[in-house]
Amino acid sequence: MDETNAPKKGGGIQKITGRLFGSVPLLGYLLAFLACVLWELLAGEPLSRMLGLPQVPMFFGILTIFKVLAALVDYLLKDAPFNGAVLVQIPSALIYFMVIYFAPLVVVARLTVKPANLMARYLQRFPLAVSALFQLGLMYAIFHFWVEVSDYRLITLKLTLIAVLFTLSLNIINGYMGEFSCSHPGFMAIGAYMSSLFSIGLFFDNRILGEAVFHISMAYFTFPLALIFGGLTASAAALIVAIPSFKTRGDYLAIISLAFLFIVKSFLENMQSLGGSRGITGQPNWAALPVIFITVVIGVWFINNFVTSTIGKALNAVRDDEAAAEAMTVNTRKTKMVAFLFGAFWAGVAGGLLAHVMRFINPAMFGIQKLAEVLAMVYFGGLNSVYGSIVGAVSISLLGEALRPLEIFKWIVIPLLLILVMIYRPTGLIAFKEFNIRQIFGPKEVE
Amino acid sequence: MPLLEVVDMSHYFGGLRAVSNYNLNLDPGQITGLIGPNGAGKTTIFNLITGIHQPTKGIVRFDGRDIVGKKPNQIASLGIARTFQEMRLWRHMTVLDHIKMARYSNFSYGLWGAFLDSPRRNREEAQATELAMAYLTMFGVAQFADQLVVNLPYGAQRRVEMARAMVIEPKVLLLDEPTVGMTPDEMMAMIEVVRQAHQRFNLAIFLIEHRLRVVSELCQKVQALVFGEILVEGTPEEVQNNPQVIEAYIGEQEVEF
Numbered sequence: 001m002d003e004t005n006a007p008k009k010g011g012g013i014q015k016i017t018g019r020l021f022g023s024v025p026l027l028g029y030l031l032a033f034l035a036c037v038l039w040e041l042l043a044g045e046p047l048s049r050m051l052g053l054p055q056v057p058m059f060f061g062i063l064t065i066f067k068v069l070a071a072l073v074d075y076l077l078k079d080a081p082f083n084g085a086v087l088v089q090i091p092s093a094l095i096y097f098m099v100i101y102f103a104p105l106v107v108v109a110r111l112t113v114k115p116a117n118l119m120a121r122y123l124q125r126f127p128l129a130v131s132a133l134f135q136l137g138l139m140y141a142i143f144h145f146w147v148e149v150s151d152y153r154l155i156t157l158k159l160t161l162i163a164v165l166f167t168l169s170l171n172i173i174n175g176y177m178g179e180f181s182c183s184h185p186g187f188m189a190i191g192a193y194m195s196s197l198f199s200i201g202l203f204f205d206n207r208i209l210g211e212a213v214f215h216i217s218m219a220y221f222t223f224p225l226a227l228i229f230g231g232l233t234a235s236a237a238a239l240i241v242a243i244p245s246f247k248t249r250g251d252y253l254a255i256i257s258l259a260f261l262f263i264v265k266s267f268l269e270n271m272q273s274l275g276g277s278r279g280i281t282g283q284p285n286w287a288a289l290p291v292i293f294i295t296v297v298i299g300v301w302f303i304n305n306f307v308t309s310t311i312g313k314a315l316n317a318v319r320d321d322e323a324a325a326e327a328m329t330v331n332t333r334k335t336k337m338v339a340f341l342f343g344a345f346w347a348g349v350a351g352g353l354l355a356h357v358m359r360f361i362n363p364a365m366f367g368i369q370k371l372a373e374v375l376a377m378v379y380f381g382g383l384n385s386v387y388g389s390i391v392g393a394v395s396i397s398l399l400g401e402a403l404r405p406l407e408i409f410k411w412i413v414i415p416l417l418l419i420l421v422m423i424y425r426p427t428g429l430i431a432f433k434e435f436n437i438r439q440i441f442g443p444k445e446v447e
Numbered sequence: 448m449p450l451l452e453v454v455d456m457s458h459y460f461g462g463l464r465a466v467s468n469y470n471l472n473l474d475p476g477q478i479t480g481l482i483g484p485n486g487a488g489k490t491t492i493f494n495l496i497t498g499i500h501q502p503t504k505g506i507v508r509f510d511g512r513d514i515v516g517k518k519p520n521q522i523a524s525l526g527i528a529r530t531f532q533e534m535r536l537w538r539h540m541t542v543l544d545h546i547k548m549a550r551y552s553n554f555s556y557g558l559w560g561a562f563l564d565s566p567r568r569n570r571e572e573a574q575a576t577e578l579a580m581a582y583l584t585m586f587g588v589a590q591f592a593d594q595l596v597v598n599l600p601y602g603a604q605r606r607v608e609m610a611r612a613m614v615i616e617p618k619v620l621l622l623d624e625p626t627v628g629m630t631p632d633e634m635m636a637m638i639e640v641v642r643q644a645h646q647r648f649n650l651a652i653f654l655i656e657h658r659l660r661v662v663s664e665l666c667q668k669v670q671a672l673v674f675g676e677i678l679v680e681g682t683p684e685e686v687q688n689n690p691q692v693i694e695a696y697i698g699e700q701e702v703e704f
Contacts, residue, residue, distance in 0.1 A: 302562045309561040309568060310547045310554060310575065313540065317548050320537035326519040327497060327529050329552040329615060338558060384539065432539055 024109045025444045027123075028116035030138040032108035037145040040100050044149065047099060051092035056149055060101055061093030062402040070405040120443035131441045140293055147289065154289065158357045160397045161292050162350050165299045167377040167393040168386060169346035174375075175383035175431075176307055177339040178319030179249065182371055183241050183257035184347050186264035187234040189366035191348025192355035193268065195230030196280050199223065199356070206282055208275045223286045227295065227352040234348025235341040237264070242340035246333055249322075261371065268363040279362025280355075287356035295353060299346050304386045304435050306342065315339050316384070376414070380421055382428030386435035392428065448511060450475045450651050451496070451527070451619050456505030458495055458675075465491045466675040469505070471653070473619060478645060478652040480662040480683070483672035484696055489655045490532060492672070493621050496653075497529050498522040509619070524552040528617035530608050532624045532655075536596040542607050543592040546579035547572075549614045579614060585647075586610040586640060602633040606640060613644055620644070622654045626661050638664050659687055671695070 044056045057064045068089050075082035123131035147154040166188060173181040201209045203219040216222075241257050248256070269277045306312040314335045317325035326332050355361045373396070381392015396414070403410040421429060453471040457464070466488045473479055481489050494500045496507055498519040507515050514522055523529075528549075537545060554575070560568040583589040586606045591599055596607060605625065612620060625641065626634045638661055645652055645665075656662050662669055663683040671678045671686050673695045679686050686692055 305564040306558075306561050309556075309564075310544075310551065310572060311556075311558065311561045313544055313548060314551060316540055316544075317537050320539055321535045323499065323519075324531065324535035324537065325548070326499075327523055327531075327535075328549040328611060329520050329523040330548065331518075331520050331551070 020110060023113055023117065023444045025116050025120045025442070026440055027120045027135055027138075027443075028109050028112050029105075030135060030142065031112050031116060032105045033142045034138060034145070035108045036101050036104045037142055039104050041145055041148060044100060048092075048096060051096055053089060053092050053096065057093050057096055058150065058152055059398065059402045061097040063405065064093040065090050066403060067405040070407065073406075073409075117443040120441070124442055128438055128441070132437065135441055136297060140290065143289065143293065155357070156397070156401050158287070158289060158292050159354075160394055161296045162353050162357065163374075163377060163393040163397045164390050165296045165346055165353075166350040166374055167381065168300060168303050168389040169343045169350065170374055170378050171381075171383065171385070171389045172303065172307070172315070172339055172343040172346075174378055175385070175389075176312070176315040176319070177336065178316075179245060179339075180251075180254040181241065181257045181340075181343075182254055182375075183238075183260040183264075184343075184374055185366040185370040186261040187238060187344040187347035188351035188354065188370070189264055189268060189361075189363065190237050191227075191230035191234040191351030192361045192366070193230075193274060193280070193351075194233040194348070195226040195352030196283050196355045196361060197274075198226040198229045199284055199286065200280065200282060204282065204284060206280075208273070208280055219284075220286055223291065223356070226286075227349045230352035231345040231348035234351065235345045238340045238344030239337075242337050245336050245340065261366075261368075265363050265367055268366075275362070277363055279360060279365075281360040283356045283359045283361075285356070285359060287353050292353055292357070295349065299349060300386065300390070303342075303346065304437065307386065308434060376418055379428050380418055382425075382431035382433070385428070385430050385433045387433050388428050388430040391430055449473055450510060451653070452506075452508040453492075453496065454506040454508070456492075456495060456502045456507065458491060458500060459503045464675055466495065466502075469672075469675070469677065471670070473651045473653055475618070475651050476645075476649045477668065478654060478666045480654045480656055480666035480669040481672060482656060482659070482662060482669060482686070482692075483678075487672045488675040489672055490623060491675075493529060493623055493655065496522075496621065497527060520552070523615060523617075526616070526618040527621065528612035528615040528619070529621035530612050530623055530625060532627060534604060534608050536604060536608060536611075538597050539595065541593055542583065542588060542596055542599070543576065543579055545596060545607055545611050546582055546614050547575045549611045550575045550578070582610045582614045583607075586613075602629065602636065605629070605633075605637060609640060609644070613648070616648075617650070619651045619653065622652060622656075624655050624657065626656065626658055634658070634661065637661075641665060659683075663687065 040056070048056045053064065068086050071080070071082055071086065074080040120131070123134060143157060147157055166184070170181070170184045173179055173184075197209065199219075199222070200206045202213045203216060203222070205211050241253075241260050244256050245253055268274060274280065307315070314325065314330045317328070317330055318332050318335050322332055325335075377392040377396045378389065379392075380396055381390070382388025399414060399417070400410070403413055406413065425431070449472040451471065451473040453469060456466060456469045458466040469492060471479070481492065483489050491500065495502045498514070498517055498521070502515060505515075506513060509522075509525060509527060512525075514525065537548070540548070554571055556565060556568040556571050559565070580589060580592065583592055586609060588599075588603050588606045588610065591603060591607070596604055599607065609625070622641065626637050629637060641652065642665065644650060652665075654662070654666065666683055668681070669683050669686040670680045671689070671692045678691055678695065679689045
């Protein structure tokens with residue numbers, strides 16, 4: 001269907017890369033990336049000094065290139081001063097990327113095909129959890145060393161991980177169940193506020209929320225509870241959208257969910273006891289990278305388990321034909337309720353993480369702009385697909401960061417890209433694809 | 448006692464009387480046909496029995512229990528399965544998923560089992576897969592198990608739909624025009640499928656059909672419905688040769704089918 005109609009393009013190059021890298025398992029790429037980041041830690045700084053770069057390029061050189069281009073545009077349009085010497089940074093950044101990332105990645109991935117496959121096959125003999133934990137640990141190690149270079153990378157990575165969870169939670173409703181829900185930033189806001197109330201209100205003195213209830217030095221360990229509390233309250237609020245969904249569908253439900261978003265936003269803006277439109281500041285710095293990583297992995301695992309079970313696939317049945325689902329014993333009310341509550345729960349958890357990463361929240365963060373962003377991530381990545389949500393969230397958030405120097409033009413480039421994706425792949429890049437954990441962590445057979 | 452019993456059922460859509468004083472007695476293992484011109488209310492009767500609409504008045508009893516007011520999914524899990532005239536398959540789901548989905552009410556692992564990928568879930572899913580494959584083999588569509596239904600030929604889609612209804616393990620099967628749009632060959636194959644399912648499970652089947660050929664091949668009893676009312680009830684020959692039925696269908700002229 002979607003796959004067969006998709007244009008098959010690229011002959012020679014694709015074939016060659018397919019032959020060279022088709023048999024590289026995830027483990028091989030992880031090892032290669034780990035080599036890259038370690039290599040960067042070792043050689044990044046001297047190399048960038050040698051190439052005349054002002055600092056180590058943050059995003060694989062893209063950011064550096066666009067900074068130069070933006071300066072050039074400024075010079076041409078507004079006669080801003082422009083130093084011709086910075087033009088040299090473009091090739092330098094490219095060289096940096098090739099030397100630090102591309103070349104080692106290609107070489108290591110290619111060279112470790114056999115051992116990586118052997119190892120993946122060996123790991124497969126253990127329960128899936130062992131193999132998964134090992135490779136996730138490797139992934140965390142990559143993140144850990146990658147963010148070593150600067151705090152900017154750290155915050156971007158944290159926000160990207162949160163975006164993955166948030167996008168996936170919206171995909172449950174918009175993709176798997178096929179309802180166009182606009183209320184998701186509202187759920188995130190509730191999660192963010194409630195988990196902040198939990199963490200600040202109980203354990204810290206705060207200008208807005210008053211004095212601490214408990215004085216515990218190990219309050220850090222209650223953070224999971226704060227996240228769960230935020231998620232559960234978001235779930236409870238989702239009932240307001242879930243109950244009308246029994247009777248109405250499509251455009252009408254979209255309007256109801258949009259109304260819900262506005263209600264939440266104006267409620268928070270007008271609640272002076274929650275800081276009004278200035279919001280709450282001073283969240284404890286609890287959302288460290290490992291905490292976020294673990295939470296997001298658990299979230300992805302839960303959601304993936306759910307949507308691959310027959311009970312979860314009932315969402316698809318309700319989307320494709322509700323009357324048929326009902327006639328085939330599917331409890332459609334329960335299914336819709338679960339989709340909204342489950343989606344809202346993880347949106348709330350993502351909100352709780354966001355609050356503790358940013359360490360301030362205000363109602364303006366959870367408005368239409370957030371909605372547009374997350375919808376873009378869901379539809380860009382692909383409906384009905386865990387894989388697609390991950391790709392969508394990562395690519396849109398990294399693109400957003402990489403194109404930041406373009407300032408206003410960024411908001412032309414990203415929507416344009418979205419339009420192009422919609423033309424060539426109307427359901428998103430990787431839609432309707434099941435995310436088979438066993439296959440991903442397993443070896444790839446060499447033909 | 449009949450397995451499915453409808454007594455004096457009427458239904459109004461606003462002021463329009465769609466069904467009036469309809470009666471049905473369906474015994475275990477019996478195949479009853481329902482014929483009638485377009486708009487006579489045949490599908491409405493199906494919808495009333497399966498709970499999609501609530502009858503304005505009347506009783507529907509299944510296995511001695513009153514089922515009026517129950518939700519369609521509850522009625523289905525009691526053992527009344529149906530197919531649809533327009534099939535209503537789920538276009539983004541594979542054939543195997545279709546069959547497993549109809550086992551929905553038999554899964555007992557619950558939400559937490561689904562979230563946590565519990566051993567119980569894996570066991571039940573594996574059992575369901577096994578059962579689904581058995582049904583797919585029985586209906587001759589096992590080779591399509593991993594394909595999306597939209598990629599299947601029409602006849603195979605119909606069989607998938609039948610298999611999906613049968614895997615509920617119903618006592619009564621309601622078939623809404625199972626041979627619509629089929630070539631004569633496909634039609635004969637479908638008649639064979641229905642007959643086999645009937646013999647194998649001792650099913651009671653209630654069948655809407657336009658093709659008198661299908662009705663006379665399968666049914667022991669036929670009802671002819673016109674404007675929501677039963678005109679004649681009897682054996683296929685009796686109904687087929689009844690002048691009132693012929694008139695309702697094709698005017699006064701006689702035509703060979």
